[in-house]
Every structure is written in structure tokens, then in C-alpha cells.
Amino acid sequence: MAHGDASTSDRHRLTLRSHHSPALATTITIESTLSDLDRQRLQSVLCDPLLESGSWNTQIGPLQLDIGLIPGVTDTAAEQVIHAASLLGIHVTDAAVGRLIDLDRLLDDREIRSHYTNAVIERWATGISVEPGYALRETTVSPTELVDLALDDDALGRLSSQRGLALDLAELHVIRDHFSAANRLPTDAELETLAQTWSEHCAHKSFRADIVLPDGTVLEPLLDQLRRSTNEIDASFVVSAFDGNAGIVQFTPTRTYALKCETHNHPSAIEPFGGANTGVGGVIRDILGAAHQPIACTDILCFGPADTTDDQLPDGVLSPARIIEGVVAGIADYGNKIGLPTVAGSVLFDPAYVSNPLVFAGCIGVAPSPRPALTGPHPGDRVILLGGRTGRDGIRGATFSSMEMDATTGDVAGASVQIGDPITEKLVSDLLADAWHLYTAITDCGAGGLSSAIGELGDGVGADVELNLVPLKYAGLAPWEIWLSEAQERMVVAVDPHQLAELAALAHRHGVELSDLGSFTGDSQLVVRHNATPIVDLPTTFLHKGRPRRRLQAILPQPQRAESVPQCNDLAGALLALLAHPNISSKAAVIRRFDHEVLGSTVIRPLTGACNDGPADGVVLAGPSDADGIAIGIGVNPWFGLSDPEHMAWAVVDEAIRNVVVAGGDPEAIALMDNFSWGNPTRATTFGDLVVAVRGCCDAARAYSAPFVSGKDSLNNEYLAADGKRHAIPPTLVITAVAPVADVGAVVTPDLKGVGNSLVLLGTTRSEFGGSHLSMVIGDQQPRAVPAPQAASPALYKALHRCIVDGLVVSAHDCSEGGVAVAVAEMAIAGRLGASIIPSTIHHDIVAALFSESTGRIVCEIEPSNVAQFVEAINVASDTTLAAVIGSVSADHSMHFGPQLNLTVAQLVHAFNGTTA
Amino acid sequence: MTIAINRPRALVVRAPGTNRDSDAVFALEQAGADAHVALLSEILETPSLLHNAQMLLLPGGFSFADALGAGRLFALELSTRLAAELTAFVAAGKPVIGICNGFQALIRTGLLPGANLKAALGPNDHGRFVCEWVQLQPVSQRCIWTAELDADIHCPIAHGEGRFVCDDTTLASLRSNDQIALRYSSPNPNGSVADIAGICDSSGLVLGLMPHPEDHIVQRQHPQFIRGHRGGIGLGLFQAGVRHASQL
Structure with a gap:
């Protein structure tokens, strides 16, 4: 579509100012010959006088920042302006929608970029208007060129980098x-x-x-290792693994599910809204491309700390605050508008993600079965x-x-x-x-x-x-x-x-x-x-x-694996600091911006409990008239990966599985997805970390008979700053677990429900503090053991599942960041009830009892009359003593860990939510 | 298979970007209607689809991406191309309900609150999209959808532009004419004037509301079902509309 020529067309610009936030106006530029009546009619559609004021062709003041999209960037609003005009019988040849911001003072370009604009998609000017994007499109087509490859290796390398081909010499030679x-x-x-x-x-x-x-x-190549583990597990519910656009599983005769999780890291780093937005759109298309209808989205986000200041940023890097706002808005915009509940997820913060934020976007789809292939x-x-x-x-x-x-x-x-x-x-x-x-x-x-x-x-x-x-x-x-x-x-x-x-x-x-x-x-x-x-x-x-197949050198890591405990004198202070830590504290500000209710099929939501503000483990989805559904769980812990990527991999597979099992998912039929975000694989140590992480994944998958059905890797998450300093991310592996829930009327949530009920800890607590959040909040720098695999976990989860099906489990919560103390605190917050715990029933060292992050552990709330049956069922099935009564739900709205730690539930809620209860 | 005798035919309109149409169909079916989704383009081509229906539902979503403000383009489509048919539909005594984006569209067409009244749905006072559960108190005895409801409805909201605003004359008129259909009885989630969550027209047939009673039709959908919560489902609201339509 060519824009109109100046002799027959005028440019009109309507500025809309909301009564609610008048400093930020929307501009609509319209290319058309408009009569005064046309302008009135258009304004009556584009402007509601109860909400905003509109003015035509106003002069831009010296302190006004005018912002427009660069040519070629999708401008949905402009397309709808043309549509609206056509309904009114007004012909508009082109339109552009932009923003106009009133500044307090003149800003230099760096300040404007840092606070208001993004050069990747926008153009701007202060005091004058910017030309609309449509007027700047190139319309000459460059013809197809022939490229001479008869070059020496240096010249071939230059050709690859000039054209952004990202091909290595061996590949260029083959071509x-x-x-x-x-x-x-x-x-x-x-x-x-x-x-x-x-x-x-x-x-x-x-x-x-x-x-x-x-x-x-x-x-053997990593992908072959993962495929082989899936083939060896040979699970009957796998329809298709590592083939096509998504993994496909079948838990019941009448439907199949398609599973996919993608990364959209680089685009989100430079244009957070668009990058995250199209990440969601892309993974939904993957499900459509597997011939399934999407039913839910997941998101796992890794950001730099929100309070990072501009002077801490490498050149050319957007501030975490802007990245967080843009990414969250981008995910919300796509998921909410397309009408899919965005359910499971995580939000992690670490300085190592400042230059390389990570955005993992997942989608699950359903199709009726049988259906012709x-x-x-x-x-x-x-x-x-x-x-x-x-x-x-x-x-x-x-x-x-x-x-x-x-x-x-x-x-x-x-x-x-x-x-x-x-x-x-x-x-x-x-x-x-x-x-x-x-x-x-x-x-x-x-x-x-x-x-x-x-x-x-x-x-x-x-x-x-x-x-x-x-x-x-x-x-x-x-x-x-x-x-x-x-x-x-x-x-x-x-x-x-x-x-x-x-x-x-x-x-x-x-x-x-x-x-x-x-x-x-x-x-x-x-x-x-x-x-x-x-x-x-x-x-x-x-x-x-x-x-040509690549050969990559790998140097495998040699992690420190001896158990030890950091010193912590202020237990209550440490617990409050953990609850307030950005990685553990409430994510309601993010979660509430995503529609997790659309389709009416969300049974366990990401926030749960008496005040709908406790963190759920797994989420459960089921159509409103279906008896059965699925549970979705996420596992991720890059801090474990820093020192022991192999144990990290096992731990996050275990965490994802535990999340679905505690919600009521069946541990006999768990499908897994892997997403690796890593640094540059040509560095032998970085690749070595990846090699052992894949080994950990395959070992864990075999142990749980939980096959990987889909995966995606994003490598080269590194940023070379102008000062030559290299910023790489910690090894980040996201595991998504999906399992069937046979009876969605009998799911379990983590919120405490009944005063006098017993609290039973499942699993073994060891002194494992490598990459722990206690170490983070007390500033412990010692190398320590990352939580190791627990061989008894698979049998334990199956036993727990039978107890859930039998109705013995009132609530259950997995122990992850912050250990048992944080897990029980979250149960107390979610249920607005107190708890009294005897630390020595967990571990002889009180710091380990409270804060160790050993894998494979779950806190369960059990009615007193069922405790003996529950404990016996667990211990018999797992052939060892894995269930121990550690305390009870108390009536006093306080949490006690022995005499050493006493806090009110209100204090816990305040630390977790950042507000008063 | 239920035979459709006495099941009034309900039309659920799907504009480009509508996304809670299947939730609405489920609610209407559970309430006893024979519910069908029709694309906006099909209704524009074949307005007789409207004549053959006894009730009309404009569901939630982001029609035309809400790119020019929530519901505005959907409303423009309706008011430039279907105004006479919609007026005739209501004149025939047939109930109409607009939920969320459907409400945003109805209020822009002028069908709500009605002639000479001025109301709008603006961006939430906190400036963000929000998804959370609220509680709704049925108020209006004029509104055929709410008159017989005797208990609060618990259901989610999921909107960025749900702040009900109107001028003082309109508010006084809504009050004196009993056109305030539903109020938030939990904390006002978006800064709506007088805690208004939904309004009806002067006939009581046309209801618009921001929250989603169609997402709380079965007990299990309540977030605290697992904690023993029962009641507060939105089914009664749809049953009231279906009952009215089945008597036509």
C-alpha cells in the first residue's frame, strides 16, 4: 500500500489526552482529505469525552517528547484507525499511532532512552513532531544478488559476520x-x-x-542422550517425542496433549515488550503446528535485580526495571488477548541476568483422540x-x-x-x-x-x-x-x-x-x-x-560435594529475610496481570489459600465439565547450577515432578520438557557444564520413569560490554512437568486448613547449602554441597500419590528455596494459620533443619486420626523411614520452630507480601 | 441428549478477538439455553440470525485488539451496521447481556445506560490489567437478570479498562431508575464510581457487567472450593435470562 501523494492528501493529527494521566498523550496521524465533519465523526469514535480530551493539529511545545514507531514495526492501532474510518465511510490512505510525553525539563538523548523510548522500535524528537513511519518506508526493491564464495578463510569469516550469517568456517567450506x-x-x-x-x-x-x-x-551428542533416555523409558503415554513442533502425550483414550516451551531471550533483552510478546505468540503457534488447540500458557522469567541503577548497567543494556515491565506487559498482552490462561511460572532475580534476561514461554494444547494422523x-x-x-x-x-x-x-x-x-x-x-x-x-x-x-x-x-x-x-x-x-x-x-x-x-x-x-x-x-x-x-x-557435524570440547566440572552448614545466629531474621527475598516473596504483582481464569478451567491457580495470596506448587487444569485434568509443575534453580550443574539438573527435574505430585498429579505418568539457557558452548568449561547437566536430566528422567518429550536450548546468552568485559548467565535449566490428575475434585493445595492437624515431613534432610538462599541472605560465600539426588524419591512420590487419592492429605507443599522453614511459613501464610515445629525431628543441626534445601522433601498436613496410617503407608512403600511428624497446626496465629524461632503469621505475611496482613 | 423444547436459542457473538465465547456458551447451556456462537461477520451478512434468537450475549475478550480503546471498534461495527436490528431485538422483549468486552461495546453503542445518559469504562485507577476474584451484590429489581438473585455472586474479573465512570446526572438517574444492576461487595478493584460493576438499561432487559459470572458456573471453579467454600455461583444470573427468554 503506497501512501497518498501530497497533492491529493493531507496529514491530520489528533492528540488524545486521558483525564486520568494527562502527561502521557496518544497521537493519531491520519493521511486523508478530511472535512471538519469527518474530523468530528472520527473524533467521536476515537475519543470518549468522559475519559479523554482530543485536539487536532496542535503545535508541539518545546518540552514535549514526540515518539513514533519506525517503519515496518507492526502498528495494530493504526490499522484499526483505518478500519474505523472505513466504517464511517471515510477513506484514509495511511495512519500512524504514537505517544506524546510532557517533560518537566529538557532531557538529553541518553536520559530519554533510559526512561521513555527504545531505539529498536521507535523514533523520537523533542519540540517537533516526528515523521509518521509510513512516510519513511523504502519502496525500492533491491534485486537478488549472487555472492562469490571463492574467498580465503579470513574473507569468508568477514562475509559471515557482515551478513549476520553466524556460520563457522567448516560450514562455509561445505557451502x-x-x-x-x-x-x-x-x-x-x-x-x-x-x-x-x-x-x-x-x-x-x-x-x-x-x-x-x-x-x-x-x-554421544546431547540430543541423542536425551532421546535415548526417552526411548529406554518407553512410556506408553508418549505419542511423539522430540519430533515436529511439540511433544505429544496421551493420558486418557479421548484426548492428547501437546507440550512445548520456548525461549525468547535475545529479543526480550533489546525490546522487552515485543520480545516477550512474540515469544508467547511463537510457542502458541508451535502448538497449532502440532495440530492441537492451545489451552494454557506458562512463563518463567529471569531478570536482573529490579533496583539495579543506571550506573551499574553495561553500555547498551536496558535497565532491569524496564525489562521487567516490558516483558510482563508483553506476556500479558499476548496471553490475555488471545484468551489463554497464563498459569504456571517462576520469576527469578540475579545480577547475572542484567545483560541477558531470560524469557521462557510455554504452551499446552489439546486435541480429541482418535484422530487420523x-x-x-x-x-x-x-x-x-x-x-x-x-x-x-x-x-x-x-x-x-x-x-x-x-x-x-x-x-x-x-x-x-x-x-x-x-x-x-x-x-x-x-x-x-x-x-x-x-x-x-x-x-x-x-x-x-x-x-x-x-x-x-x-x-x-x-x-x-x-x-x-x-x-x-x-x-x-x-x-x-x-x-x-x-x-x-x-x-x-x-x-x-x-x-x-x-x-x-x-x-x-x-x-x-x-x-x-x-x-x-x-x-x-x-x-x-x-x-x-x-x-x-x-x-x-x-x-x-x-x-557438517560439530565437535565441541568439554571440560567437566569437579564440584565440591562435602556436606557442611553455614553459621546463622538470627534464625527469625533469616526467615523474614528469605520470605522478603525477591526470589521467594510474592509474585502477585506479576501473576495478577495475567488472566489465569479465562476458559474457566483453572482448578489450582498460581496463587491460592484463604486470601488467594499463597504460592501454589503445581497448577491443575480441567475443563469445567471434565472429571479429570492435568497438573503442571516447574523446576528451576540456576544457583545450584553455578557450582554443580549435574546435581542442579536432578534437583530441578525433582522439583518439577514434586510440584505436580503434591497437587495431585500421577507420578506414574509424568512427561517432561527441558529448556537450557546457557553461555557460549565453544568455551569448554561452559559446554562441560551443559554436558553434565544433560547427564543429570537423563539420570533423573530414568529414575522417575518420566520421559522428556520436548526440549529447546538457547545458547550464547552472553554479553560483550564495550569495556571488553564478558557477562554470562548462570547455567539455567527450566524443567516443566505435566501429569494427569484422575479426579480434579481431589486435588491438594499448600494452605494450612485445620488447627490441630499434624505436619509430616517426607524425605531426608541433609546439610546441603550449595546455592542455597540462606547462603544468599546471610552472605555466606563458602563452597558447599548442592543438594544431591535422593534415590528414595520416586517410590516416595508414588506412595504419597496413593495417600492423596485415598483422601489422607489435607495440604502439601514442596520444600525448595529456603528449606522447611520457608515451606511451612508459606503454608501458614496461605492458610492464615500458625504452626509449631520441633526442629530436632528434622535434623540435629537447627540451621540444617530449617534452611537446608535438600531435594525430595514435602511437608504434608494430615488429620490426627490419619497420621499413623499415612506415616506407615509412606514408610512401608519407600522401604525406609521417610515420613516424620515434625509438628502441628497451631491455634495461636504464630509460627514456632522450637524455642529459638517465634514469629506471628502477620509478620510472615508482611515479609512475604511486602504489606501488612 | 436434551431436546431443545423450551430451550431458548441464545446467540453468542464472536468478534475478532473475542475469547470468552466458549465460557459463555458453557454458562448458557448449563442455564438451560440452546447456545450458539455466531461470528460478527456472519451476523452482519445475515441479520436474520438475530431474529431467530431469543437472547443475545456479547462475551469477553479483546475485540479488534481493543487497539482504539476497549470495545470501541466492536461498538462502531454494531452501531453503524446493526443498530436497527439491535433496537428491534430489545423492543421485542429479548434479553441482552454484555460481559467485560461485551459491556465495553454496549456502553459505547449507547444501548447502555440508554438515551441521554453518559457513561464509559475507563482504564483501571491503578493503571493495570488485573485478574482476581471479586464478590458482586445484585442490586436492581428492574433488571430481569438480577431481580430474582438473592445471594452475592463470586467470580473473577480480568480487565484493564473496567472503571465505570459517568456524570452526576447519569449516576442520579441510574439510581432513581434502579439501573445499577450489580455492585462490588468486595473491595472496589478498579475505582468504579459507586462500586458499580454492572448496569442495565431502562427496560431492564440489557445488562452489562465487567466481572465474569460465566467463569463460576460449577462449584469447583471457586478458588476456595478445596477449602470447603460452596455457593456464590453465577449460574442464577444466566438462568434468570434464560427463564425470561423462554417465556417469549
Whole structure:
């Protein structure tokens, strides 16, 4: 769509000022010939006098900061302005929506960037208006270029970094040799296609690399290790693992669930709202791409401390406060608008995440069963694009997210970041719910855009597509940009030509744009044309199997594993400090911004208890008329990973499993997902940490017979500051566990429920303080043992589950950060009841009894008349003494750990919530 | 299979971005209606879909992304293309309910609160989207949806723009005409004038409310069900609408 030419069109600008926050105005720029009446009618739609005031074409004052989007950034509001005008019969050629901020004083550019704007998506000026984005679009198309690869290694390396290819020399040599054997030069589109397909993001080359130890031993690639553990567990409920867009499991005969969790770290670092927003949109598309309907989202967020000051920030890094606000708003915007409950999650804070915040976005979907398998694409099927239009957004996202970031990343990577459009994705999702019988294969356009979607679907079969049939947001895209654009909200399906008319009619009904780009051919060749001329002509075998396998050196860590206890004299002070620690204290400010009620299927919510403010362990979902459902749990602990990544991996698998078991999930049928966010894998120690973490995952999965069904790694989470200092994240592994709940009427929450009930601790407490939160709050720097695997845990959880099913368990809470003391305190806060604990029943050392973070432990509330039966059931089943009565629920609204620690529940609530009870 | 005799036909409108349509269908079905989702585009093409229905529900969501303010474009679609049909629908005595985004749309069309009255739903006073459970006191005896309710409803809110505002004349008129349908009886979550959670029109047939009674239809949906809480379900509100529609 070209913008109007100046002779027939005027520019009008409406400034809207909310009565509620008048210093922040919205500007709407409209390209149209408008009469006074037109302006009145438009204003009556765009402005509600009870809420805001509107004024046309007002001068910008010297202390006003005018902000607009840069060309190509999705501007949903502007599209709706054009839509609204058309309903009024007013023709508008273009529109832009921006912000106008009243400043107290003149700010320099650094201050403006630090407080108000983001150069990745915005342009701004003080005292004058910025040109609307639509007026600045490039409309000249650069032609397809041929790239000469007959270069020496230095020049090849420079070519890779100039074009942002993120290919190493071995890969560049293979590509050079392929084209020299074919006796021609590659096009820019071919080179970009190979770079995206072979990127760390798409190809997981470190997870597929041969692992070389210092003594020359070669280990099996990490992905193969994970797959092998799943194959050996051979669980009957696994339908599909590590294949396609999501893992698929089946707990009951009538439905299957699709599980996926993604990372969106790099984009969220430079444009927090858009990065997190499209992270959610992308993982929902993964579920759609597995032919399931999404039912819930999860989110795990790692940030720098919220109080980090600007002078503590490396150059080019946004402040944690802005990143937190943007990421939370971005997740809320997508999940809330598309209408999915955002349920399970975690929010972690550590200075190591200042330069590299992490955003893990998960989604779960459901499909009725049985349903015919998708067997395509078949030769002759059409290549059909559904959903949003393609623009110059998200170019080279896959390679961008595969590289380290530095101070220039924000400036150069602008084109890699996008803003989502959840409404378009909702329409696509609604269409696919009705159209599942009309396609033979499906995938989403994620990283790499059409190149990876059509490239992956065409693997083995081949495809021939025409790019001028791709609907564009605006003119001016080079052919390779159309092919590589990661514009959001697009799906590709393979459709039998006989069913195309029916799909087209359905798409029209749902308001989804459908484009027939070409066909799957059967000749195993990927051919991409622009105006009939081929710009890509690659054998799919070379694209998908031509990449040379990497070999990565690994130096395995040698952790300190001797038990020891730090000294802590002020037990009450330590407990209050733990409850107030950002990692443990209430996340209500984040959780309440996510709609966790939509669909009416949330049975256990992330906040629970008498005042709906206690932290739940697992969440439980079930349709309002279903008897059964699923439990979802999360495990994550990067502080364990700093010194002992192998035990960290076991501990977080155990934590995720424990979270679903305490909520009522069945430990006999747990499916796991892994998400590794790590540093640069070419550093042998960093890769060594990853190698042992995967080993810990596989060992734990086998111990619990809980197979991994899906995983995702994000490597190179490092930031090279302008001063040459390198900032890497701690080894961060997020585990998601999903298990069936046979009777959602009999779930369990952690809030204390009855005065006089007994408190029983399950599991063994050892002196394990490595990476513990007690060490953090008392400033203990000694190397100490990270909690070790507990061999008895799998049998223990099964025994606990039988007791839950038998109705013996009134409440249950897992012990994680802060140990038994924090666990019991959280139960007391959630139930607004006191508890009295005898520390010596837990461990002879009171500090270990209260604060050790040993794995495998759960505090249960049991009615006195059931205690003997419960304890016996646990101890007999686990063949050792794993259940011990440690105290009881008290009537005095206080918490006592022996005579040494006495606090009122009101004090606990105050520390945890940061407010008075 | 229940036979649809005496089950009034309820139409649930799905605009682009509507997302609580399935929650609403579940509530209406449980309340005894024969509920169907119709896309806004289908109703615009075939207004007879409206004539064949006995009740109408505009559900929650983010119609057209709420990009120009909550419900504004949805309302513009309704008032530029379906105004006569909607007026006729209410004139025929058929009940209408708008929940959350549906309320935001109805209030912009002018169907609520009604002629010469001025009300709006603005951003929450704390400036953020909030999802939490609230308690609602049924107030209006004029409103066919609330007149027979005798207990508070517990249900969630999930909105960023739910602050009810109106001028003094309108507030006085809403009070004297018994058009305040529901008030927050738990702490006011968004700064709404006079704790107003829902209002009806002067006929009592058209109800708009911000909270989501459709998400508390079965006891198990209450967050404290597991602590023994029973009651406060929103089903009665939908049953009242269905009862009225079935007598048409």
C-alpha cells in the first residue's frame, strides 16, 4: 500500500489526552482529505469525552517528547484507525499511532532512552513532531544478488559476520564446495536460507555435536542422550517425542496433549515488550503446528535485580526495571488477548541476568483422540500460507538469537524484533480448530520464516513456490526478505488440491487470509521463485543433512560435594529475610496481570489459600465439565547450577515432578520438557557444564520413569560490554512437568486448613547449602554441597500419590528455596494459620533443619486420626523411614520452630507480601 | 441428549478477538439455553440470525485488539451496521447481556445506560490489567437478570479498562431508575464510581457487567472450593435470562 501523494492528501493529527494521566498523550496521524465533519465523526469514535480530551493539529511545545514507531514495526492501532474510518465511510490512505510525553525539563538523548523510548522500535524528537513511519518506508526493491564464495578463510569469516550469517568456517567450506560442484554462485536468498536452517537456533548444532573430553573420549551428542533416555523409558503415554513442533502425550483414550516451551531471550533483552510478546505468540503457534488447540500458557522469567541503577548497567543494556515491565506487559498482552490462561511460572532475580534476561514461554494444547494422523505433505499438495501479512520485520531472527550480544546489538538488530498481533493468531487458531481435516501437514512460521517452514515441510519431498504470491504489508521487500521475514502469526499447511476450496471458504468465514504459494513436488528440490525466476534451487537433502557435524570440547566440572552448614545466629531474621527475598516473596504483582481464569478451567491457580495470596506448587487444569485434568509443575534453580550443574539438573527435574505430585498429579505418568539457557558452548568449561547437566536430566528422567518429550536450548546468552568485559548467565535449566490428575475434585493445595492437624515431613534432610538462599541472605560465600539426588524419591512420590487419592492429605507443599522453614511459613501464610515445629525431628543441626534445601522433601498436613496410617503407608512403600511428624497446626496465629524461632503469621505475611496482613 | 423444547436459542457473538465465547456458551447451556456462537461477520451478512434468537450475549475478550480503546471498534461495527436490528431485538422483549468486552461495546453503542445518559469504562485507577476474584451484590429489581438473585455472586474479573465512570446526572438517574444492576461487595478493584460493576438499561432487559459470572458456573471453579467454600455461583444470573427468554 503506497501512501497518498501530497497533492491529493493531507496529514491530520489528533492528540488524545486521558483525564486520568494527562502527561502521557496518544497521537493519531491520519493521511486523508478530511472535512471538519469527518474530523468530528472520527473524533467521536476515537475519543470518549468522559475519559479523554482530543485536539487536532496542535503545535508541539518545546518540552514535549514526540515518539513514533519506525517503519515496518507492526502498528495494530493504526490499522484499526483505518478500519474505523472505513466504517464511517471515510477513506484514509495511511495512519500512524504514537505517544506524546510532557517533560518537566529538557532531557538529553541518553536520559530519554533510559526512561521513555527504545531505539529498536521507535523514533523520537523533542519540540517537533516526528515523521509518521509510513512516510519513511523504502519502496525500492533491491534485486537478488549472487555472492562469490571463492574467498580465503579470513574473507569468508568477514562475509559471515557482515551478513549476520553466524556460520563457522567448516560450514562455509561445505557451502562453497556445494556451489562450486554445481558450477554456479549462490544467490543471497540461498545463502540466507542455509544460514537460518543451519543456525544454532534452528539446527541445535551444539546439542547435535560430538562431545570431546580432554582425554580424547568422544561422547554421544546431547540430543541423542536425551532421546535415548526417552526411548529406554518407553512410556506408553508418549505419542511423539522430540519430533515436529511439540511433544505429544496421551493420558486418557479421548484426548492428547501437546507440550512445548520456548525461549525468547535475545529479543526480550533489546525490546522487552515485543520480545516477550512474540515469544508467547511463537510457542502458541508451535502448538497449532502440532495440530492441537492451545489451552494454557506458562512463563518463567529471569531478570536482573529490579533496583539495579543506571550506573551499574553495561553500555547498551536496558535497565532491569524496564525489562521487567516490558516483558510482563508483553506476556500479558499476548496471553490475555488471545484468551489463554497464563498459569504456571517462576520469576527469578540475579545480577547475572542484567545483560541477558531470560524469557521462557510455554504452551499446552489439546486435541480429541482418535484422530487420523497427518501423513503429508504428499507430492501435488498445495503450499498454503495462512494468517498475517509479511513485512520487513524479524529478518534474520534465527541467526541473531544464535549470536552473542554486545553494545551495538540493539542498534543493528532492530529488524530482528517484532511486535505481535494476538488477534490475528486467535483467528488462525479458530480456523485451524475447524479445519483439522483439511490439511495433510502443518507447521508454523517461526525463526527463518517461510524458509524454515516450507524448507522443513518440504524435507524429502521438495517444493516449488512463488514469492510474489505472498501477501505483503507494504511494498519494497527484496525477494530474500520475503523468504526470510519472521513476520508473526503465519502458518503453512499442505493441502490436497481437492480440499483447497473448502479450506478457502472456512478461512474466509474466519477472516483469515489464505494464499496458495505453489506445490509440494516430489523431486526433493526446494525451488523458490520471484516473478517466475528461481532465486533458491537447493536439494532438500543438502539443506537438512548437508551441515557438517560439530565437535565441541568439554571440560567437566569437579564440584565440591562435602556436606557442611553455614553459621546463622538470627534464625527469625533469616526467615523474614528469605520470605522478603525477591526470589521467594510474592509474585502477585506479576501473576495478577495475567488472566489465569479465562476458559474457566483453572482448578489450582498460581496463587491460592484463604486470601488467594499463597504460592501454589503445581497448577491443575480441567475443563469445567471434565472429571479429570492435568497438573503442571516447574523446576528451576540456576544457583545450584553455578557450582554443580549435574546435581542442579536432578534437583530441578525433582522439583518439577514434586510440584505436580503434591497437587495431585500421577507420578506414574509424568512427561517432561527441558529448556537450557546457557553461555557460549565453544568455551569448554561452559559446554562441560551443559554436558553434565544433560547427564543429570537423563539420570533423573530414568529414575522417575518420566520421559522428556520436548526440549529447546538457547545458547550464547552472553554479553560483550564495550569495556571488553564478558557477562554470562548462570547455567539455567527450566524443567516443566505435566501429569494427569484422575479426579480434579481431589486435588491438594499448600494452605494450612485445620488447627490441630499434624505436619509430616517426607524425605531426608541433609546439610546441603550449595546455592542455597540462606547462603544468599546471610552472605555466606563458602563452597558447599548442592543438594544431591535422593534415590528414595520416586517410590516416595508414588506412595504419597496413593495417600492423596485415598483422601489422607489435607495440604502439601514442596520444600525448595529456603528449606522447611520457608515451606511451612508459606503454608501458614496461605492458610492464615500458625504452626509449631520441633526442629530436632528434622535434623540435629537447627540451621540444617530449617534452611537446608535438600531435594525430595514435602511437608504434608494430615488429620490426627490419619497420621499413623499415612506415616506407615509412606514408610512401608519407600522401604525406609521417610515420613516424620515434625509438628502441628497451631491455634495461636504464630509460627514456632522450637524455642529459638517465634514469629506471628502477620509478620510472615508482611515479609512475604511486602504489606501488612 | 436434551431436546431443545423450551430451550431458548441464545446467540453468542464472536468478534475478532473475542475469547470468552466458549465460557459463555458453557454458562448458557448449563442455564438451560440452546447456545450458539455466531461470528460478527456472519451476523452482519445475515441479520436474520438475530431474529431467530431469543437472547443475545456479547462475551469477553479483546475485540479488534481493543487497539482504539476497549470495545470501541466492536461498538462502531454494531452501531453503524446493526443498530436497527439491535433496537428491534430489545423492543421485542429479548434479553441482552454484555460481559467485560461485551459491556465495553454496549456502553459505547449507547444501548447502555440508554438515551441521554453518559457513561464509559475507563482504564483501571491503578493503571493495570488485573485478574482476581471479586464478590458482586445484585442490586436492581428492574433488571430481569438480577431481580430474582438473592445471594452475592463470586467470580473473577480480568480487565484493564473496567472503571465505570459517568456524570452526576447519569449516576442520579441510574439510581432513581434502579439501573445499577450489580455492585462490588468486595473491595472496589478498579475505582468504579459507586462500586458499580454492572448496569442495565431502562427496560431492564440489557445488562452489562465487567466481572465474569460465566467463569463460576460449577462449584469447583471457586478458588476456595478445596477449602470447603460452596455457593456464590453465577449460574442464577444466566438462568434468570434464560427463564425470561423462554417465556417469549
